[in-house]
Amino acid sequence: MNQDARTLTLDEIAERLGARLEGDGTRRVSGLATLRDAEPDQVAFLANRAYLKDLPGTRAAAVLLAPGHAESCRVARLEMDNPYLGYAGLSRLFDPLSGRTPAGIHPTAVVADDVRLGVEVAIGPQAVIESGVELGDEVVIGPGCVVGADTRIGPGSRLHANVTVCHGVVIGARAILHSGCVIGGDGFGFAHDGARWHKIAQLGGVVMGDDVEVGSCSSIDRGALGDTLIGDDVKIDSQVQIAHNVQIGDHSALAGCVGIAGSTRVGRHCMLGGGVGLSGHLTIADGVQVTGMSLVTNSILEPGIYSSGTGAMDNAQWRRNAVRFKQLDDIAKRLARLEKAGRSG
Template sequence: MKRSEPFSCSLAELADRLGATLVGDGERRVSGLATLSDAGPDDISFLANKAYLKYLTQTRAAAVLIHPAHGGECPVARLELDNPYLAYAELSRLFDPMAAPDAGGVHPSAVVAGDAVLGRDVTIAANAVIESGVELGDGVSVGPGCVIGADSVVGDGSRLHANVTLYHGVVVGKRAILHSGCVIGADGFGFAHDGRGWHKIAQLGGVVLGDDVEVGSCSSIDRGALGDTVIGDDVKIDSQVQIAHNVQVGDHSALAGCVGIAGSTKVGRHCLLGGGVGLSGHLTICDGVQVTGMSLVTNSITEPGVYSSGTGAMSNALWRKNAVRFKQLDDIAKRLSRLERGSTG
């Protein structure tokens, strides 16, 4: 591995790259990216949330990415644009200090099947295993200890960090990022019960990940029982997420940490599932749905919007009182119904 060179750029160059309006010295150079409160004179910062306005006037940054509405409050040079957070996302990739993989090469300790097909500039690190029938596209990077099972396909420019496991017959699109410890294509949770014990159902499908998918560390995406489990293009999956067999997730959706999706549920495009959300099996979630953290969804959702379940944290004493009242709701509803019938009789 080799470490990429430190990035440095003038404000004029950054403004041109981002399509921003520069107010200040375009020749000033920056070499880092930091928060408003932590930034120094060689850093660029950003204001994307009004809650951080209180730090703006005291910032020591060389310049700030900022919406024009707040430009007049900025004491240093500024790059004005409509979406400072999106600009921050782009700059974060420019300033990323992570080591870049060597351009091509197979480590001597890697095990690569003789019939595996490797594209141009493929990197395979130490102790990786590439099984029979695997196809790796151009520029694919396979980290140390990864296992890519038989007949799997990994698209151009995708990166597997250390110890990623792809079972057999998994298809990964272009420019995917799979973080350490994630497992793609393990058996789905399929068993039949005969009254005494469990009988395993062979999982005959596969997993298909679209282009630009990112899967967080220690997340699991199970293979389909018959058809494939399908993750659409540009889907972002956080760490410790469980996606069961034959689930479908539509393009541009995002799943935060510890989400669990039971088998055969279909999640639409542009959906957002907060941390700890659980979706029961065989549901359909339409496009444009946001489910807030720790919610449990047991019925299909057919209208876009924001959905929640459960209650927020409260003192234990208050929770105990409310739990008692919850048990009384059915009796209260029946009494109210009798009162209403009596008032209209």
């Protein structure tokens, strides 16, 4: 970002974040950086104790931190009980995309005659908006995007370059769809006659709530009959696959490379770590956290933290453990016989 494009005083930052300022509120800053890299015209933050060692020597104009870390800070302080949440707000203050994109339709865009546009809509170069589409106020459609027929996109939503939204999709307000993601592609549905596969037409759609964000190159498939449902405030990382008729509850978050098979229901406030796989037709309760690289093959009906798989280890040790794993059933049977013999004796 051009550091001259936006400057704020520390007083203005404190007011917008709801932070308590200790220091010169008239000092102006123009950016955000780490404790180690910050310049005197930037704000730094401390949200992880691992970086506490960098606090005394920072050159930042001010540091956003928790009150308990104030003693080691030698510059102005912006104190908040949850500094990581404050960092999220601070980052948006200096985000070059946070300003309004100039409204208008680029001359190379193709927009059907019956498309309904809200006020201040921006449609970029080479975008294609098909018949029956409705775009809400201040929607931004990036270069090369395709929005399929009869799709509705809520106000304040932004599609970055080369997003594909297929026909009959409903997207709520303030959605952010990153480059390369596909919303509403066909689900993986085929019937086999013993010799070859026959495609099952996917007749449902995708319905997304408000404040949803989808990372680059992620896919959310349309339903086979009913709709695939994504709740409000769901956050989906890059390269995630969500199959047909999946339902994801409000405020859940999915890290990179998660894969969810068809018709599985994920509850509210769930967190799925990177590389998690969920089998089809499962139910995951509200408040479930599944750690990275876990495979879930049965429903989880109680909130909590769940894990599967093993961490990386020396190959020779892994090979020995793999042999022992194959022996577990025999060991369990032998142990049961010994316990039974012990009780009989």
